[in-house]
Amino acid sequence: MATERGELFSEERSAEVVAASFAEAPDPRLREVLGSLVRHLHAFVKDVSLTEEEWSAAIAFLTATGHKCDDVRQEFVLLSDVLGVSMLVETINHRAGGVGTESTVLGPFHVVESPPRPLGANIALSGEGSPCLVTGRVVDPSGSPIGGATVDVWQADADGFYDVQRPDSVPPANLRGLFTTAPDGTFWFRTIVPRHYPIPDDGPVGELLAATGRHPNRPAHIHFLVQATGHAPVTTHVFAADSPYLDSDAVFGVKPSLVRDFSVVEDPERAASLGLPDRFRTVDFEIVLLPSP
Numbered sequence: 465m466a467t468e469r470g471e472l473f474s475e476e477r478s479a480e481v482v483a484a485s486f487a488e489a490p491d492p493r494l495r496e497v498l499g500s501l502v503r504h505l506h507a508f509v510k511d512v513s514l515t516e517e518e519w520s521a522a523i524a525f526l527t528a529t530g531h532k533c534d535d536v537r538q539e540f541v542l543l544s545d546v547l548g549v550s551m552l553v554e555t556i557n558h559r560a561g562g563v564g565t566e567s568t569v570l571g572p573f574h575v576v577e578s579p580p581r582p583l584g585a586n587i588a589l590s591g592e593g594s595p596c597l598v599t600g601r602v603v604d605p606s607g608s609p610i611g612g613a614t615v616d617v618w619q620a621d622a623d624g625f626y627d628v629q630r631p632d633s634v635p636p637a638n639l640r641g642l643f644t645t646a647p648d649g650t651f652w653f654r655t656i657v658p659r660h661y662p663i664p665d666d667g668p669v670g671e672l673l674a675a676t677g678r679h680p681n682r683p684a685h686i687h688f689l690v691q692a693t694g695h696a697p698v699t700t701h702v703f704a705a706d707s708p709y710l711d712s713d714a715v716f717g718v719k720p721s722l723v724r725d726f727s728v729v730e731d732p733e734r735a736a737s738l739g740l741p742d743r744f745r746t747v748d749f750e751i752v753l754l755p756s757p
């Protein structure tokens with residue numbers, strides 16, 4: 465029911481009265497978003513009969529979340545992640561229509577430009593790990609290859625850390641690379657099998673997880689950001705099928721279409737030709753890009 469001009473605040477009509485206060489906003493989208501936010505927020509407060517102590521605790525939590533942020537730590541993104549909002553925004557803005565490769569969260573570790581590397585390069589610049597060959601192809605929905613596509617990859621190491629989390633012990637751009645597909649759409653590189661890892665849980669978001677009995681872990685994955693002229697870019701991961709936490713990713717990033725076997729290869733000749741030790745793992749990931757909207 466529309467509000468009458470000058471209607472005063474009441475418990476019953478709080479949402480309508482406050483939403484109406486934005487009715488003159490010149491930007492129609494701003495008016496729509498704020499109006500909906502107010503209606504949902506008021507409905508939430510009424511639904512749980514929020515106490516004053518709880519509202520104070522919420523303000524203190526958001527304040528602490530802001531204080532935890534700096535140049536390399538974004539606690540609000542983590543909060544959005546563990547509430548599933550990052551994944552929801554990503555998903556509704558990049559619907560794949562059952563044809564294109566599905567997207568998932570960018571995550572907080574794409575913080576440096578990946579260095580361009582030739583196809584076949586080994587991105588594991590240091591450290592332990594199980595050697596792994598990654599192969600794939602970038603194609604359009606009809607299966608035609610897309611040559612010249614850029615394939616930006618980054619991943620955690622065998623201990624579950626990204627290079628930027630341990631700058632004193634690994635070289636910069638360890639386990640990162642920017643590849644360009646061959647004319648037949650193929651790409652390949654050498655790396656190690658990534659490990660599952662916890663999102664940073666030493667801040668307010670970690671306290672929220674602990675208070676609710678949730679773990680902070682993400683299943684093992686390699687990040688991909690694939691772009692080609694005339695096509696919509698895709699931000700995604702390939703997940704290792706044998707990783708723990710596939711069914712309970714702390715940020716809800718897993719989609720079944722993105723899970724692949726990292727199978728074991730024991731073939732000394734092939735290993736030698738690839739410059740890998742005899743026993744290695746391998747994963748193949750075909751990426752389908754939709755045309756630009």
Ligand SMILES: [Fe+2]
Nearest residue numbers: 571573620687
């Ligand atoms: Fe990640």
